Amino acid sequence: AQSVTQLDSQVPVFEEAPVELRCNYSSSVSVYLFWYVQYPNQGLQLLLKYLSGSTLVKGINGFEAEFNKSQTSFHLRKPSVHISDTAEYFCAVTRDTNAGKSTFGDGTTLTVKP
Amino acid sequence: DTAVSQTPKYLVTQMGNDKSIKCEQNLGHDTMYWYKQDSKKFLKIMFSYNNKELIINETVPNRFSPKSPDKAHLNLHINSLELGDSAVYFCASSQRGRAVTGELFFGEGSRLTVL
Known part of the structure; x- marks a missing residue:
């Protein structure tokens, strides 16, 4: 079985x-890792994904994430946030793409203040 | 052109009623899902169909019955609605198989409120 823990339920930051x-x-086996973003009253959309290869993955809107196998982590980063980044962010893992089941973390609410 | 579309977007109904939510995807994917998002934003998978065959059926009450008439459509019917069924229901699709990413494409959600 696989599980995902998002360590912060809420993250307030100032703009920039x-x-x-x-x-x-x-997970006891190799996984594929994803970050999704959910803007208010919308569905989830993919920010970035790690399948294999380079451990630093770049996504949309200036976000990037680093896969760390030894620490079993996939932290999401952005060097300078905007008000428009205010949203819910979900980390997800899929054991293998053929299985068809993704496990989601509980989400992190990012609030960007002016 | 919407990739995954679900209707209706909002549903308000009384306890005990029956309701359906429809979902259609035009991405050519072979797998579709229903996810439930509760008031705390937690996302839980409910069902998954691959080429009209049920492949994932999580612990969901029998009052929930999915139906997939073809691989582009997945509907969700809920009988005898209860207060605890109030949530946002998301339809999603993906392509299974090797050498694919497994990325999920979500609809905009159907917010169900049971009074």
Whole structure:
């Protein structure tokens, strides 16, 4: 079985500050890792994904994440946030793409203040 | 052109009623899902269909019955609605198989309120 823990339920930051949203996972086998963003009253959309290869993954809207196998982490970062980044962020793992089941973390609410 | 569309977007109904939510995807994916998001924003998978075949059926009351007439459509019917069924229901799709990313594409959600 796989599980995902998002270590912070709420992260308030000021505009133009850097931010890190933390995600740890557990799985006995290799996994694929994803970050999704949910803006208010919308569905989730993919920010970035790690499948293999380089451990630093770049996504949309200036976000990036680093896969750390030894620490089983996949933290999301942005060097300078905007008000428009205010949203719910979900980390997800899929054991293998053929299984068809993603496990989601409980979400982190990022609030960017002016 | 919407990739995953669900209707209705909002549903307000009384306890004990039956309601349905429809979902359609035009991405050519072979797998569709229903997720439930509660008031704390927690996301839980309910069902998944691959090419019209049920492949994931989490612990969900029998009052919930999914139906997939073809691989582009997945509907959710709920009988005898209860207060605890109030949530946002998301439809999603993906492509299964090797050498694919497994990325999920979500609809905009259907907010169900049971009074």
